Amino acid sequence: MMMCKEASRLMSLKHERSLTFQERMSLRFHLSMCGACRQCDRQFRLLHEACRGYGIDHEVDP
Amino acid sequence: MEDPAASGGDRLAKQRSIRLERLSSIRPKLVSFARMHLRDNAMAEDAVQEALMAAIEKDATFAGRSGYDTWVFGILKYKILDIMRYQKRQGRLQPLDDEESDEVIDRQFRKNGRWEAHSRPASWGDPDAVIESQHFWRVFDACMIALPENTARVFSLRELMGLSTEEICGLLEIRESNCWVILHRARLRLRQCIEKGWLEGETA
Structure with missing residues (x-):
């Protein structure tokens, strides 16, 4: 069974390429049982979305 | 509210000065962005300088569909990539050696x-x-x-x-x-x- 370390690899990888059916299913199964990894998945997604807007909403102190 | 007395030329000049102010206020953001990519202060300053000049020159081509900041950032991104590609052609872009272990x-x-x-x-x-x-x-x-x-x-x-x-x-x-x-x-x-x-x- 997949553990958190491998799950985090897939959570990252899905931002680079589509996961295979097998990978998607294993990840989904793991996430359904692991709260910490669900947080990690949200955070990777948040990082991805935040970066796309980098420099737009982002004020830097002079 | 449009001022009917203002000529087109006045309006353009006013718009331009507003944008120049905007450029100088987002400059620190642009420099820190460039520095993050190029990891070199002098190169980052140069890239930003070029991007600002390009933004001023191309001011008329800013369509106003996206935000002005985003538009300027877009110009800077191209400048940074240009510098990196140029360095690569010159053989000066350090190929990435993976310094970290697992x-x-x-x-x-x-x-x-x-x-x-x-x-x-x-x-x-x-x-x-x-x-x-x-x-x-x-x-x-x-x-x-x-x-x-x-x-x-x-x-x-x-x-x-x-x-x-x-x-x-x-x-x-x-x-x-x-x-x-x-x-x-x-x-x-x-x-x-x-x-x-x-x-x-x-x-x-």
Whole structure:
């Protein structure tokens, strides 16, 4: 069974390429049982979305 | 409200001066962005200078569909990529040697593959509120700077500049699988660093 370390690899990888059916299913199964990894998945997604807007909403102190 | 007395020329001049002010106020943002990619102050200043000049020259081509800041950032992104590609052609772009081992990943997980207690992800709260928070962005910038140079470079190219991993591999001469590993490490490091700075800042 997949553990958190491998799950985090897939959570990252899905931002680079589509996961295979097998990978998607294993990840989904793991996430359904692991709260910490669900947080990690949200955070990777948040990082991805935040970066796309980098420099737009982002004020830097002079 | 349009002032019927103002000539078209006056309006243009006014608009131009507003934009010049805008450029000087976003300059620090642009420089820190360029520095993050080029990791060199002088080159970052040059890139920003060129981008600002291009923005002033091309002012008429700004269609106003996207925000002005975003438009200027778009120009800067091209300048930064131009510099990197030029360096590559000159053979001066250091091919990326992966200076990090998998230790970073290993330290966050136990032998059995579960999260270590100190790196177990916790909730950051509402994502929209997080992205809008100034505190988040200060922590984000600090954490980007804390990343090892090559990790930061690959992560920036992928997430901030929007290059595909294929393009990154071509530019930096690395294998795609290597690129994926670096991005995984970058995200794990950033995640942990942001969470630490974020939650500490919240309770401070």
